[in-house]
Amino acid sequence: MAAVVPLGLYQTAVHQLFLLSCSLIPGMLLRHRDLALQREISSAADHLAYTRAVAREMHDLVAYSMSQAALRAQRAAADSTYPAEAQKEFSAIAAAAVDALHELRLVLGPLRRGQRFWPNSSLTHPDALGVDLETAVQAISDDLAASGFSVTFHSTGDSQCSRLQAATLSRVAREMGANILRHGTTYQPVTITLARRPEQVRLVMTNGVSVATSHNLPASGTGIQGMRERLAAIDGTLATLKEGDTWMASATVPLSPSSSTFPETP
Structure with a gap:
């Protein structure tokens, strides 16, 4: 039941x-x-x-x-x-x-x-961002010339970028110069152009390359990617081009009315 x-x-x-x-x-x-x-x-x-x-x-x-x-x-x-x-x-x-x-x-x-680092920066203190971009690029030009390269440096315009942009571009310029030292040939001239227009700053380096170029300098193989990442952090871009035995690298950073400001302390 x-x-x-x-x-x-x-x-x-x-x-x-x-x-x-x-x-x-x-x-x-x-x-x-x-x-x-x-x-x-x-x-x-x-x-x-x-x-x-x-x-x-x-x-x-x-x-x-x-x-x-x-x-x-x-x-x-x-x-x-x-x-x-x-x-x-x-x-x-x-x-x-x-x-x-x-x-x-x-x-x-x-x-x-x-x-922690300062926002969007590989540097650690605002005082370290006090970089004169033209002076920094000129120093790289001088280093390349001292290393046996025939270098022509052109600087045009007078637009001012922020300290963060100048610091980033100076780092990119160093990596460009390091690539020339590693892979460039002294048989062809190096041209460096820094153009500071009202709307953007552009840094261009061209140099000759040769498969026969030999050196004992260590290379990580990540230089180009590193430059792209640095520039992307400030809305910039990197373009590279190889034609024959000539290599060109061009970094472009847009300018804005607020480019002279520095991020607040986190």
């Missing part, structure tokens, strides 16, 4: 089960979300610890080597037994090593301390 369950009790049980499910399901979802957040936080902490460890190792190893290079070049530059031209070259090497060491510390220092 089948048991008879009063309808009222059945409805009450269903209602209680419904209420129980309404409380359990959100709780389970919240616990799942909490566990996911904890995993993300743990992963971010591990990534930060790894980044700081790599930055520490890079700083200690590279800073030591750059310091040794700078000191030895400075001593050689002050040694009167060397010819005057050799002393001049040693002095330039020492200056380049000191400059590289300074920038290495600017970039890696905050990473070692777990600090």
Whole structure:
């Protein structure tokens, strides 16, 4: 004989089960979300610890080597037994090593301390953004000329870009110059053009290339991508072109009325 369950009790049980499910399901979802957040936080902490460890190792190893290079070049530059031209070259090497060491510390220092960079910038302090773009590009032109290239540098216009734009373009110019040193041939001239128009700033470098060019300079293979990423952060673009044995790289950054401003401190 089948048991008879009063309808009222059945409805009450269903209602209680419904209420129980309404409380359990959100709780389970919240616990799942909490566990996911904890995993993300743990992963971010591990990534930060790894980044700081790599930055520490890079700083200690590279800073030591750059310091040794700078000191030895400075001593050689002050040694009167060397010819005057050799002393001049040693002095330039020492200056380049000191400059590289300074920038290495600017970039890696905050990473070692777990600090964040300034928005859209690879630099760490607004004072470091005080870059005169024409002077920076002229310095690269001089370095290339000292390395045996025949260089022509043209600078036109007088429109001013922001300190962040100038700093970014100076970094891009350095990478362009480094590519010329690595892959260029001294048998063809190098042209550098810096055009500062009211609506944009454009930096163009052209040089000859040769498959026979040999050097012992290390190359990461990511220079062009790095330049594109730097420029994209300030709404700029990079164009490259190879025709025959001529290579051209062109960086363009748009200017705006607010280009002279600097992002607020985060």
